[in-house]
Amino acid sequence: MKRFIPILYTIGIILLFVLLCSFQNVSDYLKYKIFFDNNLVINIYKANMNVDSLSCDKQNHLVLIAKVRDINGNPCANIPLNFFVSPNIGNVYPSESRTDSMGEAIIKYLPPEQLNVSENVETTINITARIYTTNVNSVTSVKLIRPPVVLLHGYQEQPDIFEGMKDFLLKKKFDCLIPAYKSELGVENGAKELDNYLSTQQHDYLTKGIQINKFDIIAHSMGGLVARYYSCSPDYVAKDNINKIIFVSVPHKGSYWASLGTKLYNDQGIKDLTPDNPLLSKILPSMLNNGLNKFIYTGSILGQYDEVVTAESASLDEWKIDTEVFNVGENNLTIDKLLDGSILNAANHKNILFNNKVFEKIEEMLNNKLPLPESKPTK
Numbered sequence: 001m002k003r004f005i006p007i008l009y010t011i012g013i014i015l016l017f018v019l020l021c022s023f024q025n026v027s028d029y030l031k032y033k034i035f036f037d038n039n040l041v042i043n044i045y046k047a048n049m050n051v052d053s054l055s056c057d058k059q060n061h062l063v064l065i066a067k068v069r070d071i072n073g074n075p076c077a078n079i080p081l082n083f084f085v086s087p088n089i090g091n092v093y094p095s096e097s098r099t100d101s102m103g104e105a106i107i108k109y110l111p112p113e114q115l116n117v118s119e120n121v122e123t124t125i126n127i128t129a130r131i132y133t134t135n136v137n138s139v140t141s142v143k144l145i146r147p148p149v150v151l152l153h154g155y156q157e158q159p160d161i162f163e164g165m166k167d168f169l170l171k172k173k174f175d176c177l178i179p180a181y182k183s184e185l186g187v188e189n190g191a192k193e194l195d196n197y198l199s200t201q202q203h204d205y206l207t208k209g210i211q212i213n214k215f216d217i218i219a220h221s222m223g224g225l226v227a228r229y230y231s232c233s234p235d236y237v238a239k240d241n242i243n244k245i246i247f248v249s250v251p252h253k254g255s256y257w258a259s260l261g262t263k264l265y266n267d268q269g270i271k272d273l274t275p276d277n278p279l280l281s282k283i284l285p286s287m288l289n290n291g292l293n294k295f296i297y298t299g300s301i302l303g304q305y306d307e308v309v310t311a312e313s314a315s316l317d318e319w320k321i322d323t324e325v326f327n328v329g330e331n332n333l334t335i336d337k338l339l340d341g342s343i344l345n346a347a348n349h350k351n352i353l354f355n356n357k358v359f360e361k362i363e364e365m366l367n368n369k370l371p372l373p374e375s376k377p378t379k
Contacts, residue, residue: 075101080097155273162220169366224250257308303349
């Protein structure tokens, strides 16, 4: 029996230590459970109280603080709380917690990854904090919205080329942004302009009470190369502010007609569109995931008779991303258009931006989860 005495003594010391460490927590809990259960006040509020709306993406967390006080205004520590969302869209984490020594508990609301908005969908979320086993609760609300859609134009184009697509998406309750950038200065410069534009828009949205974490991008022609360059750059890795990219008639391997264009335009933009130029053959392949970010949901669309971008050039097969082909017009490729350079203003290359079937496909892509590019070793 004597040999067990040291063991029992050790166990006793450990138990005493645990009791001493937890005494304050137990004391706090019993004090408010037994005597003040019905005299506690709870308030839940957003850490940034200016936020009224939250864009849906899995990383756009809304930070909330639940504060418990007694009727005299004193902080109440170790009060058990539970949290829930109504309607059941998104989650709170953690769903159960206890107040700290300041009488506060910090939680996060995690919105859903996708939000399909229709006339009958409720997008206002109520987040409730309740003192466990009581009816004492507090509610705060936030409106869920889709990520804004950025429409990125191609070489020698202006934002108005997207007017038809913008009108369609606005009717479907998407918020659209159409930046202008100096395409003649090339892809790298366009990526810097896109970087600054997205950062500015995030700030502007926040001043309006809208917390935006990521944007969806629809990129046409050279705009797709700009989006790729930015989203694979070190500047992007630090900001991580793109959710999806939908490429529309993008010459990922260049366009032979751009080689003709160099005789008409002597700028970096047209040079970046020629096949085997340093941007396409060396710079992009040396960037993140061989030039296509593996953490960004990706879609690809091409017009069947696109005069500027071939199916081979538009392909993202090496990343296992399919390209969907749409018939947006007849084959207008002629010798005269090749000789006079008007091929650069080819109808089908632009008509894809005015086609309702294409609009509907883009809406479907925005509303649903797209594939992620396959991981590739950097060349």
